[in-house]
Amino acid sequence: MGDEPARPVGAPNGQGGLPATIEWAGDRVRLIDQRLLPGELRVVDAFTVDDLCDFIATLAVRGAPSLGAAGALAIALASVRGDDLDGALEQVTATRPTAVNLAWGARRAAEADDPVAEARQIVVDEIDRHRAMGHHGATLVPEGGAVLTHCNAGGLACVDYGSALGVVRAAHEQGRRPSVWVDETRPLLQGARLTAWELEMLGIPYTVIPDVAAATVLARGDADLVVVGSDRIAANGDVANKIGTYPLAVLAERHGVPFYVAAPTTTIDPECPDGAAIPVEERDPLEVLEFAGVRTTPDGAKAFNPAFDVTPASLVAGYITERGVSPTPPLD
Amino acid sequence: MGDEPARPVGAPNGQGGLPATIEWAGDRVRLIDQRLLPGELRVVDAFTVDDLCDFIATLAVRGAPSLGAAGALAIALASVRGDDLDGALEQVTATRPTAVNLAWGARRAAEADDPVAEARQIVVDEIDRHRAMGHHGATLVPEGGAVLTHCNAGGLACVDYGSALGVVRAAHEQGRRPSVWVDETRPLLQGARLTAWELEMLGIPYTVIPDVAAATVLARGDADLVVVGSDRIAANGDVANKIGTYPLAVLAERHGVPFYVAAPTTTIDPECPDGAAIPVEERDPLEVLEFAGVRTTPDGAKAFNPAFDVTPASLVAGYITERGVSPTPPLD
Numbered sequence: 001m002g003d004e005p006a007r008p009v010g011a012p013n014g015q016g017g018l019p020a021t022i023e024w025a026g027d028r029v030r031l032i033d034q035r036l037l038p039g040e041l042r043v044v045d046a047f048t049v050d051d052l053c054d055f056i057a058t059l060a061v062r063g064a065p066s067l068g069a070a071g072a073l074a075i076a077l078a079s080v081r082g083d084d085l086d087g088a089l090e091q092v093t094a095t096r097p098t099a100v101n102l103a104w105g106a107r108r109a110a111e112a113d114d115p116v117a118e119a120r121q122i123v124v125d126e127i128d129r130h131r132a133m134g135h136h137g138a139t140l141v142p143e144g145g146a147v148l149t150h151c152n153a154g155g156l157a158c159v160d161y162g163s164a165l166g167v168v169r170a171a172h173e174q175g176r177r178p179s180v181w182v183d184e185t186r187p188l189l190q191g192a193r194l195t196a197w198e199l200e201m202l203g204i205p206y207t208v209i210p211d212v213a214a215a216t217v218l219a220r221g222d223a224d225l226v227v228v229g230s231d232r233i234a235a236n237g238d239v240a241n242k243i244g245t246y247p248l249a250v251l252a253e254r255h256g257v258p259f260y261v262a263a264p265t266t267t268i269d270p271e272c273p274d275g276a277a278i279p280v281e282e283r284d285p286l287e288v289l290e291f292a293g294v295r296t297t298p299d300g301a302k303a304f305n306p307a308f309d310v311t312p313a314s315l316v317a318g319y320i321t322e323r324g325v326s327p328t329p330p331l332d
Numbered sequence: 333m334g335d336e337p338a339r340p341v342g343a344p345n346g347q348g349g350l351p352a353t354i355e356w357a358g359d360r361v362r363l364i365d366q367r368l369l370p371g372e373l374r375v376v377d378a379f380t381v382d383d384l385c386d387f388i389a390t391l392a393v394r395g396a397p398s399l400g401a402a403g404a405l406a407i408a409l410a411s412v413r414g415d416d417l418d419g420a421l422e423q424v425t426a427t428r429p430t431a432v433n434l435a436w437g438a439r440r441a442a443e444a445d446d447p448v449a450e451a452r453q454i455v456v457d458e459i460d461r462h463r464a465m466g467h468h469g470a471t472l473v474p475e476g477g478a479v480l481t482h483c484n485a486g487g488l489a490c491v492d493y494g495s496a497l498g499v500v501r502a503a504h505e506q507g508r509r510p511s512v513w514v515d516e517t518r519p520l521l522q523g524a525r526l527t528a529w530e531l532e533m534l535g536i537p538y539t540v541i542p543d544v545a546a547a548t549v550l551a552r553g554d555a556d557l558v559v560v561g562s563d564r565i566a567a568n569g570d571v572a573n574k575i576g577t578y579p580l581a582v583l584a585e586r587h588g589v590p591f592y593v594a595a596p597t598t599t600i601d602p603e604c605p606d607g608a609a610i611p612v613e614e615r616d617p618l619e620v621l622e623f624a625g626v627r628t629t630p631d632g633a634k635a636f637n638p639a640f641d642v643t644p645a646s647l648v649a650g651y652i653t654e655r656g657v658s659p660t661p662p663l664d
Contacts, residue, residue: 186516192633212580213637215641244544244547246548251579304549306545
């Protein structure tokens with residue numbers, strides 16, 4: 001914490017001294033390998049659709065808006081290599097089923113006359129959307145307020161600036177002195193590893209907690225609001241987000257703490273009527289049975305590892321998008 | 333899972349081919365080092381009160397009933413070594429503040445004419461209590477029922493047989509074919525490491541889940557009941573137990589799944605009027621900031637690491653003790 005000046009995280013083209021979360025680099029896609037953070041900040045290159053799909057599947061790049069950019073950039077790669085775009089579109093879309101942005105970005109690039117230009121435009125547009133979103137959401141953060149968040153919805157997840165963390169970041173830039181309770185976010189610790197890393201560099205005070213300790217923080221009245229991102233918002237306002245979001249929303253309601261979802265309108269899926277229609281990805285049980293290659297469970301153990309859960313719209317106090325804060329998701 | 337016959341875990345004097353969870357061994361206290369499970373089953377000896385307090389503080393032995401035995405056995409050690417018993421009593425009691433059994437066992441041994449005989453009697457009595465408790469609680473498990481549990485309330489926590497897991501074990505012995513959802517229990521993974529290990533050896537089917545995935549299991553209707561242990565039950569029925577128990581109880585109520593607490597009457601503290609009066613131990617932040625010695629968070633990160641939370645009596649469907657199942661804790 002402390003003396004470091006606030007720096008943008010994942011700013012495109014290396015603004016602020018840090019590499020971009022994900023960007024087009026001439027003939028390849030360059031991205032921060034989020035699997036290695038916070039221990040190592042390494043940039044890796046994808047030369048083919050297969051390369052990039054492997055980075056997506058293994059969470060080297062993750063977070064719905066960053067996946068939207070990744071999907072478009074994968075099609076850009078396919079186009080410069082002369083691959084079949086329909087096949088690439090199908091391959092990319094199947095890589096992770098829950099985040100609607102992945103399919104959205106890939107489709108938009110595939111339908112464009114110039115997929116590379118379209119993918120680069122999507123990157124720029126997401127950055128603009130997230131800065132606008134943060135500006136709107138910051139008004140919800142009281143002076144000196146404590147925000148509780150889950151998973152990583154920062155610049156790493158959102159190409160730049162962040163959705164939930166963008167709200168915190170804008171409040172910080174406005175001098176509201178926010179602090180953050182960071183759910184560690186099992187099993188892959190995106191909160192402990194990535195959100196903490198972003199906040200550390202931004203100089204915003206934060207405290208990491210085991211996910212289930214959020215209930216204690218809320219019960220003590222130590223959080224003023226909860227803000228999370230989303231991987232897909234259904235037309236009725238139900239929200240798919242990282243596993244653990246739903247119990248957090250239930251606890252927030254019980255303790256009278258408002259629960260907000262911050263996401264660009266590109267995360268809203270008007271074709272999806274409600275949460276029951278959102279496919280929930282189940283990931284490898286080894287993510288639960290091992291840690292960093294160390295077995296933590298007995299031989300023979302099974303695990304259930306859903307990557308997401310669905311929070312009903314009734315638990316959401318408001319949706320923070322680039323258009324403002326609204327009680328229902330802006331669909332038009 | 334599979335073909336192994338059901339074997340007692342931590343049976344005293346090596347019954348069933350396994351060492352005892354904790355026992356008096358002539359001039360020392362011998363116990364399973366629970367920090368090393370499931371990777372290694374190692375028995376260690378405490379020769380002094382300092383030795384045993386160190387094992388207690390670092391969770392080589394944990395779980396309220398096992399801590400009751402450990403507290404009594406520490407006083408037994410002090411008595412055979414000619415230590416000051418009042419000083420030993422104070423030292424033992426201060427080692428972990430939440431579990432009432434620790435102070436209870438130590439005090440009972442300190443007040444006895446023969447602390448060694450008293451400590452050994454406490455060990456035997458806990459075993460009897462837990463077998464009776466399991467017998468009573470098993471009636472709550474439907475044929476083929478799925479029990480969701482948090483942390484470890486098995487033979488390792490309870491000298492033998494287990495409280496919450498004792499209920500499952502008795503149901504298994506009665507041929508009810510229970511299965512178990514095992515919350516991994518961050519930060520120290522007592523569920524993934526210890527509960528899974530016990531169930532594996534008992535041949536009872538189980539599935540490990542990240543703690544927050546319990547909400548998904550409950551929302552899907554995939555658990556018939558929740559059973560947990562306790563570290564202290566206040567006179568009004570409020571329950572201190574491992575961090576994560578309270579949000580689990582809230583989610584169980586929301587989804588209409590009965591939430592039971594299984595604990596011997598030695599865990600009830602009639603002097604404690606309600607949950608607000610229970611001291612909650614905060615443990616080393618490094619338990620959250622690192623895993624197995626590997627740093628998972630950025631340098632400079634802080635963590636909040638409460639070891640327990642308090643579940644209000646209103647969320648508890650029943651208390652399973654050696655006396656039966658009752659809607660309020662049996663106080664007389």
